[in-house]
Amino acid sequence: MTTVQDVKxxxxxxxxxxxxxxxxxxxxxxxxxxxxxxxxxxxxDYALGESLMKEGLLHFTEVSESGSVGHLLAxxxxxxxxxxxxxxxxxxxxxxxxxxxxxLLKEQSKTVIPVTCTERDRWSYRHHRTPFREVFxxxxxxxxxxxxxxxxxxxxxxxxxxxxxxxxxxARRIRERLFHVIEAERDYIPHEDQLQNINxxxxxxxxxxQRSRERLRQIQLMQTTDADNFYDDxxxxxxxxxxxxxxxxxxxxxxxxSVSHSLLHSSVPRANQHRMWREIDDxxxxxxxxxxxxxxxxxxxxxxxxxxxxxxxxxCQDDQIGALILLDGSNISLQILPHKGKFSHVFDKFxxxxxxxxxxxxxxxxxxxxxxxxxxxxxxxxFIRSISQSELVANPAVALGVDIRFRHxxxxxxxxxxxxxxVYLFCYSRN
Numbered sequence: 001m002t003t004v005q006d007v008k009x010x011x012x013x014x015x016x017x018x019x020x021x022x023x024x025x026x027x028x029x030x031x032x033x034x035x036x037x038x039x040x041x042x043x044x045d046y047a048l049g050e051s052l053m054k055e056g057l058l059h060f061t062e063v064s065e066s067g068s069v070g071h072l073l074a075x076x077x078x079x080x081x082x083x084x085x086x087x088x089x090x091x092x093x094x095x096x097x098x099x100x101x102x103x104l105l106k107e108q109s110k111t112v113i114p115v116t117c118t119e120r121d122r123w124s125y126r127h128h129r130t131p132f133r134e135v136f137x138x139x140x141x142x143x144x145x146x147x148x149x150x151x152x153x154x155x156x157x158x159x160x161x162x163x164x165x166x167x168x169x170x171a172r173r174i175r176e177r178l179f180h181v182i183e184a185e186r187d188y189i190p191h192e193d194q195l196q197n198i199n200x201x202x203x204x205x206x207x208x209x210q211r212s213r214e215r216l217r218q219i220q221l222m223q224t225t226d227a228d229n230f231y232d233d234x235x236x237x238x239x240x241x242x243x244x245x246x247x248x249x250x251x252x253x254x255x256x257x258s259v260s261h262s263l264l265h266s267s268v269p270r271a272n273q274h275r276m277w278r279e280i281d282d283x284x285x286x287x288x289x290x291x292x293x294x295x296x297x298x299x300x301x302x303x304x305x306x307x308x309x310x311x312x313x314x315x316c317q318d319d320q321i322g323a324l325i326l327l328d329g330s331n332i333s334l335q336i337l338p339h340k341g342k343f344s345h346v347f348d349k350f351x352x353x354x355x356x357x358x359x360x361x362x363x364x365x366x367x368x369x370x371x372x373x374x375x376x377x378x379x380x381x382x383f384i385r386s387i388s389q390s391e392l393v394a395n396p397a398v399a400l401g402v403d404i405r406f407r408h409x410x411x412x413x414x415x416x417x418x419x420x421x422x423v424y425l426f427c428y429s430r431n
């Protein structure tokens with residue numbers, strides 16, 4: 001097994017960087033995608049997490065009944081290692097999260113992974129619900145509810161929901177302690193009565209909670225003027241989670257920077273949660289929308305039609321191992337998965353994470369400046385040189401392999417190395 005002591009990350013990663021060749025730039029408006037070709041590896045047998053989840057061989061749950069905002073439990077039941085990529089978003093459980101750092105899971109394993117919340121104002125499992133569009137149609141004639149009164153009721157309902165969730169959580173903890181008492185003193189009947197009272201309390205408060213949430217949703221829908229502004233696929237968020245696209249490029253960079261800083265000072269791959277929420281608030285403001293739980297995945301999907309033209313402008317070639325993307329002529333990033341055939345499965349997600357920002361930047365700045373091929377290739381080569389000149393800091397990875405962090409005035413990023421093979425690399429400019 002690879003360890004921090006015996007791995008030579010500088011040699012492994014430098015060999016990969018030296019092998020890189022730039023393909024023909026593909027430019028649309030203010031965004032350029034350059035295909036990357038180079039050395040491929042075949043020694044490591046792994047599958048992407050999303051592929052295993054679709055096969056029912058990988059799933060994510062809360063680490064316990066009460067849960068932990070900054071952690072999820074990954075269950076890999078397959079006979080292959082599973083690669084989870086930083087910035088991938090997971091919807092469901094008690095809150096939507098994004099993965100903090102790239103993780104290579106062992107076969108047939110359970111691993112606690114570090115995550116960052118991409119949703120706020122929700123800390124509970126969602127029960128099956130009626131899709132947004134059906135509820136909207138049912139209430140479209142009731143939109144005359146005065147806005148100020150609606151906002152007051154929304155604030156009241158949110159406070160009530162938080163109080164109910166806290167009361168239910170405390171009651172469950174008391175019930176768990178009482179179970180232990182009953183186990184130790186089976187003949188003490190009053191404990192059974194207390195247990196029944198707690199169960200009745202929890203059941204009653206859960207009913208209140210469900211009605212409060214439904215009322216909140218109804219009021220918010222009444223305040224919406226466009227049914228098509230809603231994204232909803234009708235899924236029911238249960239205990240387990242579902243894969244979504246990457247978060248935006250800006251958010252991926254934020255996570256990578258704050259995790260690198262955390263590893264440097266505490267050896268813990270923790271991201272800055274408050275900055276993440278500020279980013280989501282900024283995106284909601286820029287997109288002129290209000291999301292009930294400030295869920296970034298809903299922001300992204302509601303506005304997807306606005307940047308689909310970007311997605312149609314780029315294509316991935318079969319032998320690509322990565323791509324380098326330039327936004328607005330200066331913001332640069334690259335992602336590489338050097339095992340044969342792997343990068344093509346994440347290409348669309350990588351492009352989409354940038355297209356979301358590209359569309360917003362073009363709108364804010366009222367410009368769609370496009371680079372020439374020569375300009376794009378010159379910037380790309382300069383960026384790759386800065387990565388090659390970076391100081392490398394190695395840490396034990398969350399599961400298998402070694403986590404590598406890049407430190408350079410012009411570039412930052414991370415990589416995962418396992419048994420002297422580069423598994424993943426993500427870098428970005430520091431402009």
